[in-house]
Amino acid sequence: MKNSHPNGLAVSSPVPLYNQLRELLRARILDGTYVPTSRMPSEYELCERFGVSRITVRQALNDLQKEGLIFKIHGKGTFVAKPKVYQNISSLQGLAESLAHQGYEVINQVRSIEYVAATPEVAVRLAIESGAVIAEIQRVRLINREPVSLEITYVAEKIGRQLEKADLITRDIFLILENDLNIALGHANLAIDAILADRDLAQALRTEENTPVMRIERLTHTDKGAPLDFEYLYYRGDAFQYRLRIDRQRAAQRREIP
Amino acid sequence: MKNSHPNGLAVSSPVPLYNQLRELLRARILDGTYVPTSRMPSEYELCERFGVSRITVRQALNDLQKEGLIFKIHGKGTFVAKPKVYQNISSLQGLAESLAHQGYEVINQVRSIEYVAATPEVAVRLAIESGAVIAEIQRVRLINREPVSLEITYVAEKIGRQLEKADLITRDIFLILENDLNIALGHANLAIDAILADRDLAQALRTEENTPVMRIERLTHTDKGAPLDFEYLYYRGDAFQYRLRIDRQRAAQRREIP
DNA sequence: TGGTTTATCCTGTTATGACAAGTTCGGAAG
DNA sequence: CTTCCGAACTTGTCATAACAGGATAAACCA
Numbered sequence: 001m002k003n004s005h006p007n008g009l010a011v012s013s014p015v016p017l018y019n020q021l022r023e024l025l026r027a028r029i030l031d032g033t034y035v036p037t038s039r040m041p042s043e044y045e046l047c048e049r050f051g052v053s054r055i056t057v058r059q060a061l062n063d064l065q066k067e068g069l070i071f072k073i074h075g076k077g078t079f080v081a082k083p084k085v086y087q088n089i090s091s092l093q094g095l096a097e098s099l100a101h102q103g104y105e106v107i108n109q110v111r112s113i114e115y116v117a118a119t120p121e122v123a124v125r126l127a128i129e130s131g132a133v134i135a136e137i138q139r140v141r142l143i144n145r146e147p148v149s150l151e152i153t154y155v156a157e158k159i160g161r162q163l164e165k166a167d168l169i170t171r172d173i174f175l176i177l178e179n180d181l182n183i184a185l186g187h188a189n190l191a192i193d194a195i196l197a198d199r200d201l202a203q204a205l206r207t208e209e210n211t212p213v214m215r216i217e218r219l220t221h222t223d224k225g226a227p228l229d230f231e232y233l234y235y236r237g238d239a240f241q242y243r244l245r246i247d248r249q250r251a252a253q254r255r256e257i258p
Numbered sequence: 259m260k261n262s263h264p265n266g267l268a269v270s271s272p273v274p275l276y277n278q279l280r281e282l283l284r285a286r287i288l289d290g291t292y293v294p295t296s297r298m299p300s301e302y303e304l305c306e307r308f309g310v311s312r313i314t315v316r317q318a319l320n321d322l323q324k325e326g327l328i329f330k331i332h333g334k335g336t337f338v339a340k341p342k343v344y345q346n347i348s349s350l351q352g353l354a355e356s357l358a359h360q361g362y363e364v365i366n367q368v369r370s371i372e373y374v375a376a377t378p379e380v381a382v383r384l385a386i387e388s389g390a391v392i393a394e395i396q397r398v399r400l401i402n403r404e405p406v407s408l409e410i411t412y413v414a415e416k417i418g419r420q421l422e423k424a425d426l427i428t429r430d431i432f433l434i435l436e437n438d439l440n441i442a443l444g445h446a447n448l449a450i451d452a453i454l455a456d457r458d459l460a461q462a463l464r465t466e467e468n469t470p471v472m473r474i475e476r477l478t479h480t481d482k483g484a485p486l487d488f489e490y491l492y493y494r495g496d497a498f499q500y501r502l503r504i505d506r507q508r509a510a511q512r513r514e515i516p
Numbered sequence: 517t518g519g520t521t522t523a524t525c526c527t528g529t530t531a532t533g534a535c536a537a538g539t540t541c542g543g544a545a546g
Numbered sequence: 547c548t549t550c551c552g553a554a555c556t557t558g559t560c561a562t563a564a565c566a567g568g569a570t571a572a573a574c575c576a
Contacts, residue, residue, distance in 0.1 A: 016559060042526060053561045058527090066324075067427070074527050075568030169325075274529060300556060311531045316557090332557050333538030 009050055017052055018059035025060060029069055029080055040070065040078045071179035081179050108169050111138035111150070111204060115157055122154050125219050125230045135160020139168065140204055150204045150234040159183075159228075174220075177229070184223040197234075205236050267308055275310050276317035283318060287327055287338055298328065298336045329437035339437050366427050369396035369408070369462060373415055380412050383477050383488040393418020397426065398462055408462045408492040417441075417486075432478075435487070442481035455492075463494050 009020045028034050041049065046057045061078060064070045072078045114136050123130040137153040137160065153173070155163065159181065166176045177183045202209045216233040267278045286292050299307065304315045319336060322328045330336045372394050381388040395411040395418065411431070413421065417439065424434045435441045460467040474491040 018559080044526085056560060063427075072527065073569085075525085075570085077526060169321075276529080302556085314530060330557065331538085333540085333555085335556060
């Protein structure tokens with residue numbers, strides 16, 4: 001059988017074309033045929049080269065993008081992602097999420113995207129003048145339909161405009177910053193405390209006013225050290241029963257490939 | 259402006275149609291208009307009802323499926339997923355993954371899907387006769403292009419055939435079992451030990467032979483208590499430096515919604 | 517020379533259409 | 547009455563086509 005295509009794809013195979021194409025492209029990325037940060041062939045080129053339609057090519061590319069292997073820039077092209085992502089972000093999060101990845105239903109909701117004047121607290125963190133316009137993104141994370149955390153992200157207005165266009169629901173915000181906006185991330189500072197929920201926070205987390213809430217502040221910098229992204233992460237107290245302890249630094253860092 | 263569509267979608271809006279449709283459907287699922295486990299309108303019905311093409315409908319539905327809100331069955335229809343997922347799976351995993359979700363590049367590779375005779379060890383776990391044909395799925399998890407774990411999954415041949423057709427790379431295996439195959443999951447048993455990597459394992463994890471490797475056995479049962487899915491999870495020793503400690507049972511279980 | 521416009525290439529969105537393949541159910545044949 | 551088969555409906559895959567809109571560089575104008 002096989003009915004082989006001019007360029008290596010089997011037409012009358014039980015495995016779909018976009019699937020074959022995805023595996024083929026993934027292999028070429030992993031073996032170095034397509035070098036990180038370099039542009040991949042355009043969608044039309046891939047169409048011709050493999051004798052398939054653009055809808056098939058896009059299906060394969062979208063899957064690869066969701067994996068984080070490639071990223072696209074509207075009007076420019078499709079690029080191979082850099083293998084090394086942020087190096088020094090002290091990790092927290094993954095609190096309830098670590099369970100979540102097990103298969104629990106996780107939903108991210110964008111509660112609001114607004115452009116507001118920076119409060120003094122935020123302005124100081126982002127090293128801008130108080131009162132300047134910045135983007136405020138509020139996202140709620142639901143696990144099994146119950147809200148567990150509210151994330152309020154502050155970034156420069158310009159970056160906010162670009163994040164607004166990206167897919168904040170299914171794609172990681174850091175992936176968008178690094179790949180789509182081409183901003184290299186550096187270290188992050190963390191602070192943790194507990195507060196009482198005010199009315200708005202209680203509403204977002206669907207809990208009672210004045211119940212205890214864990215608050216995490218995270219300030220993420222670019223690799224140049226400039227403050228980039230300031231976040232408040234509010235976790236419902238009763239969802240904060242998992243503890244993630246990181247005993248050492250990241251393993252991969254001490255295991256360089258010669 | 260707005261140029262409103264007959265059924266609530268704004269045509270000349272800057273936000274894409276499939277995006278509007280996705281939000282609209284998500285809202286209807288969350289507010290109970292579409293009841294869990296019930297069938298949603300077919301793709302063609304949604305086309306007519308909202309005056310859009312099927313490609314737009316499918317784009318919206320696929321996003322919702324990736325979120326886990328709905329699932330599809332080829333030939334039957336699209337269904338609303340049950341909000342409660344497995345109740346009692348003692349969670350482990352998320353070891354290096356908890357960091358991973360932070361934004362590190364995570365790639366799942368299907369190393370092989372084969373149908374083999376059950377070894378005595380596996381047969382005992384799955385409560386079948388030794389030598390019966392079962393499916394063996396080997397998957398490798400890469401973080402930042404470096405392999406950190408090898409997962410070997412054993413399930414009944416019939417289930418393996420169905421998993422083979424599903425999207426094992428981007429979708430969670432438990433989600434597929436619960437939704438697509440309509441198998442309710444129950445509890446799981448875990449065992450952890452350390453072994454030395456043999457040649458094959460060393461190759462998969464791209465490490466040296468005879469280096470220490472953490473091994474986790476996990477036997478997942480259906481809600482009826484029947485053994486369903488037996489897995490070996492091999493973690494590279496030097497990737498096993500994060501510990502996830504679960505101090506109590508799941509929070510949500512003690513917080514019933516009246 | 518310097519700024520602007522335009523042509524061109526790219527990805528994003530959407531429509532239409534077709535066939536494949538799984539599911540269900542009723543009617544025909546035994 | 548049972549069995550088998552096909553019609554009808556579903557999602558899965560894929561092609562062709564068109565236009566929108568961002569990016570870029572060459573061509574053009576001041």
